[in-house]
Amino acid sequence: MDRGKCDRKKNSNVDIVAVLETQIDDLSPQVFGYLFDLLLDVGALDVFTQSAMMKKSRPGVLLTVICQVDKIEACEEIIFRETTTLGIRQSIQKRSILDREVKIVDTQYGKIRVKIATQGKGENTTIINVHPEYEDCIAIARQFNQPLTTIQKIVLDAFFID
Amino acid sequence: MDRGKCDRKKNSNVDIVAVLETQIDDLSPQVFGYLFDLLLDVGALDVFTQSAMMKKSRPGVLLTVICQVDKIEACEEIIFRETTTLGIRQSIQKRSILDREVKIVDTQYGKIRVKIATQGKGENTTIINVHPEYEDCIAIARQFNQPLTTIQKIVLDAFFID
Amino acid sequence: MDRGKCDRKKNSNVDIVAVLETQIDDLSPQVFGYLFDLLLDVGALDVFTQSAMMKKSRPGVLLTVICQVDKIEACEEIIFRETTTLGIRQSIQKRSILDREVKIVDTQYGKIRVKIATQGKGENTTIINVHPEYEDCIAIARQFNQPLTTIQKIVLDAFFID
Amino acid sequence: MDRGKCDRKKNSNVDIVAVLETQIDDLSPQVFGYLFDLLLDVGALDVFTQSAMMKKSRPGVLLTVICQVDKIEACEEIIFRETTTLGIRQSIQKRSILDREVKIVDTQYGKIRVKIATQGKGENTTIINVHPEYEDCIAIARQFNQPLTTIQKIVLDAFFID
Amino acid sequence: MDRGKCDRKKNSNVDIVAVLETQIDDLSPQVFGYLFDLLLDVGALDVFTQSAMMKKSRPGVLLTVICQVDKIEACEEIIFRETTTLGIRQSIQKRSILDREVKIVDTQYGKIRVKIATQGKGENTTIINVHPEYEDCIAIARQFNQPLTTIQKIVLDAFFID
Amino acid sequence: MDRGKCDRKKNSNVDIVAVLETQIDDLSPQVFGYLFDLLLDVGALDVFTQSAMMKKSRPGVLLTVICQVDKIEACEEIIFRETTTLGIRQSIQKRSILDREVKIVDTQYGKIRVKIATQGKGENTTIINVHPEYEDCIAIARQFNQPLTTIQKIVLDAFFID
Numbered sequence: 025m026d027r028g029k030c031d032r033k034k035n036s037n038v039d040i041v042a043v044l045e046t047q048i049d050d051l052s053p054q055v056f057g058y059l060f061d062l063l064l065d066v067g068a069l070d071v072f073t074q075s076a077m078m079k080k081s082r083p084g085v086l087l088t089v090i091c092q093v094d095k096i097e098a099c100e101e102i103i104f105r106e107t108t109t110l111g112i113r114q115s116i117q118k119r120s121i122l123d124r125e126v127k128i129v130d131t132q133y134g135k136i137r138v139k140i141a142t143q144g145k146g147e148n149t150t151i152i153n154v155h156p157e158y159e160d161c162i163a164i165a166r167q168f169n170q171p172l173t174t175i176q177k178i179v180l181d182a183f184f185i186d
Numbered sequence: 187m188d189r190g191k192c193d194r195k196k197n198s199n200v201d202i203v204a205v206l207e208t209q210i211d212d213l214s215p216q217v218f219g220y221l222f223d224l225l226l227d228v229g230a231l232d233v234f235t236q237s238a239m240m241k242k243s244r245p246g247v248l249l250t251v252i253c254q255v256d257k258i259e260a261c262e263e264i265i266f267r268e269t270t271t272l273g274i275r276q277s278i279q280k281r282s283i284l285d286r287e288v289k290i291v292d293t294q295y296g297k298i299r300v301k302i303a304t305q306g307k308g309e310n311t312t313i314i315n316v317h318p319e320y321e322d323c324i325a326i327a328r329q330f331n332q333p334l335t336t337i338q339k340i341v342l343d344a345f346f347i348d
Numbered sequence: 349m350d351r352g353k354c355d356r357k358k359n360s361n362v363d364i365v366a367v368l369e370t371q372i373d374d375l376s377p378q379v380f381g382y383l384f385d386l387l388l389d390v391g392a393l394d395v396f397t398q399s400a401m402m403k404k405s406r407p408g409v410l411l412t413v414i415c416q417v418d419k420i421e422a423c424e425e426i427i428f429r430e431t432t433t434l435g436i437r438q439s440i441q442k443r444s445i446l447d448r449e450v451k452i453v454d455t456q457y458g459k460i461r462v463k464i465a466t467q468g469k470g471e472n473t474t475i476i477n478v479h480p481e482y483e484d485c486i487a488i489a490r491q492f493n494q495p496l497t498t499i500q501k502i503v504l505d506a507f508f509i510d
Numbered sequence: 511m512d513r514g515k516c517d518r519k520k521n522s523n524v525d526i527v528a529v530l531e532t533q534i535d536d537l538s539p540q541v542f543g544y545l546f547d548l549l550l551d552v553g554a555l556d557v558f559t560q561s562a563m564m565k566k567s568r569p570g571v572l573l574t575v576i577c578q579v580d581k582i583e584a585c586e587e588i589i590f591r592e593t594t595t596l597g598i599r600q601s602i603q604k605r606s607i608l609d610r611e612v613k614i615v616d617t618q619y620g621k622i623r624v625k626i627a628t629q630g631k632g633e634n635t636t637i638i639n640v641h642p643e644y645e646d647c648i649a650i651a652r653q654f655n656q657p658l659t660t661i662q663k664i665v666l667d668a669f670f671i672d
Numbered sequence: 673m674d675r676g677k678c679d680r681k682k683n684s685n686v687d688i689v690a691v692l693e694t695q696i697d698d699l700s701p702q703v704f705g706y707l708f709d710l711l712l713d714v715g716a717l718d719v720f721t722q723s724a725m726m727k728k729s730r731p732g733v734l735l736t737v738i739c740q741v742d743k744i745e746a747c748e749e750i751i752f753r754e755t756t757t758l759g760i761r762q763s764i765q766k767r768s769i770l771d772r773e774v775k776i777v778d779t780q781y782g783k784i785r786v787k788i789a790t791q792g793k794g795e796n797t798t799i800i801n802v803h804p805e806y807e808d809c810i811a812i813a814r815q816f817n818q819p820l821t822t823i824q825k826i827v828l829d830a831f832f833i834d
Numbered sequence: 835m836d837r838g839k840c841d842r843k844k845n846s847n848v849d850i851v852a853v854l855e856t857q858i859d860d861l862s863p864q865v866f867g868y869l870f871d872l873l874l875d876v877g878a879l880d881v882f883t884q885s886a887m888m889k890k891s892r893p894g895v896l897l898t899v900i901c902q903v904d905k906i907e908a909c910e911e912i913i914f915r916e917t918t919t920l921g922i923r924q925s926i927q928k929r930s931i932l933d934r935e936v937k938i939v940d941t942q943y944g945k946i947r948v949k950i951a952t953q954g955k956g957e958n959t960t961i962i963n964v965h966p967e968y969e970d971c972i973a974i975a976r977q978f979n980q981p982l983t984t985i986q987k988i989v990l991d992a993f994f995i996d
Contacts, residue, residue, distance in 0.1 A: 053375075056407055057406055084377050085377070
């Protein structure tokens, strides 16, 4: 695993994303899990909440949605529809990204996908990160009654031996 | 309550707001309640804090102020004056907003304001949210010794029966 | 201000408090400010919330109430009445406390209370902390249009000059 | 809905629960979702995490598990197995609880369960809270393309009309 | 790495720890990093803070110290001395712990300590976790200009090959 | 200390900073302390983390780096290298700043630096904040076995007497 030595300056990839934000202080927390699913279904790249201390001692929630610019409208429609917010702020941001590739790794427990993040092209490609696919790992962990972290380590070992 | 069916594309309202942010790690938390009041008095639209983990294991505070662009200077003056911050970041953001209207609802406990959020114009107006006014509800809840959520439900029921 | 040199071992005061806790994930944050007031009115010593990440991606709230043991019932009644919780945990804890005394300090802006925390008795009394009274200070800060921290410093200076 | 008027003193129910806690600062956050499922499968009553600022500027996690006393061992085994913790603290706490009952409510969209929390016995039973079942509501919300909060309100209205 | 198969029931170790807690809402966050060092110097087992939303919209801090029972007094003295708190709650808790052992692992970058957590005795000893020593790893990472996670993986690989 | 009376409109200083943000949900919290050091070494102006509730009940971390625009690349390289993130968002923000100056103050315990924040020029300069240098104060506090807050107060008193 030869990391950290590539000349990143030549290899940077950039895209543009929208960041939607709204603070919410009068909605049951129950709604957010469902809201996450709806937003991801409609194509949001990522969704998260943070706790925020609002006026009048309210333990509010700051909702953040990262999406492609052409998904702003669909995401905003869901947020207005499912929450009590009266306003959604948006900013358009540049994003530096790594290339990603999915490979299949053979392990003693069966085939598991890994997501590989790389920088550079052709011979100069450098592996930056290797993520065993979470859903595959927990399926295996459950089936064979092994700790999740054990499965993840086995996948990484199998990947780097190849 | 016919929600979620309007054609939002034709009805979106947009305004521009300023977002002021500063992280603070050397000020007593006591100051923030007072700071919220000063900022709202001077016209801030919303104010909130979030906890942030700063360098040197400091449990700092990220302060966010949402205000109209012409209030930036007044808000910054208060922040510099009342806190220890040395710098305040600002970004100008587009904001999608719902139309808002205040109505009075008659209940068994007296008149209570509700804030109604809508999309669309004229015949195509759709109610998106109905918020019983918090200050009115807690006044009634205290006076009649009833749970706040009971009062809020009574207001909503009265609103939708009308 | 001679702090940190007393023999604390001889001077420790201890009392017993109840700690009530409940995690809530299906209630509007709006309720908590009102709940704080009700609980403090009925005699709670302190009340606070913390954000908690509940199952199903819900940004829940952990409510903690510190009260004397004879206030448990009154506090629990309010919590059941105003929130959606189905269960409130309680633990009885020993608490080491400082002696507290309130004094009036004369400043250029008028009289302001300070809360003084001490350890030890008689000649061996040591001042551990001096807190200018928050409500007094913000009243003065507003009246004379001075920063709150300036007022607090003036009070402390006046206290230690006496 | 006649809430808040029962004589709660005569009606309090109490049980005993174990609270397991451990702070974790060297484990991928990815593991916690899976851990929640395993702990709930084995019979934990509730599971949540809170962020904690650990030494050396680490954004750690405080894990809390509420369970019956006879589930302590099973829960601890899972926590040791799946996480990196070296120690799990436990305390045994008294818990005041409401009685709970599940009823089926008929709505225009079909049958939905509600969880009813009560205090008192027989004629003196008072309804304290009514929770439409989350999983039922989101199934209906998805099927009929309605906001979750709309479905929840329809269920509550149908319940109180009965 | 044979984890998760031992009979933990026979092997559990238990000790007793004190948990000291105090919420603080009128102290600069700057103090906490220094406070952590003082508490760990005097023998605290672990120290962490959590953000708490106090009354009057104050973003307070909940400080938790885990220590042996004979260190309560020393820890309390430091907390009273360095912070503004007026009271420190304490509870005595049972703690299930793993056995720990430190070994030295030889890697291509030199010797690095690993902390090994085990359950069981003699032939029945099972390794539950292996932690490369953080301070050793960052020293190596800095010296050889390698990512910290790379060094940690190399240490784990070397450990399991042995 | 004449604060709050200057005409700030004439005196505002503004610079431009980059804000880098990335949410991380599959990395050990252990890495962040080291990451902070690396980012500050390479010239970041400030670094902090916030807890974020990610999808699948993951207690993730939002990392924020404030830096000059010419440090974006160096900071991004470190973040990609040391963390598991696949994308780093950036926004360029205007920042209102105070002028800063460092002075040496003589105290009974020796010389201590203070950082003075001012607005205005020449005769119209107003002191907005005075911060005793944290590292100097803890060195003195340790050496003379005095509370940190006592040392900070002594420094401020000495500064304002001059």
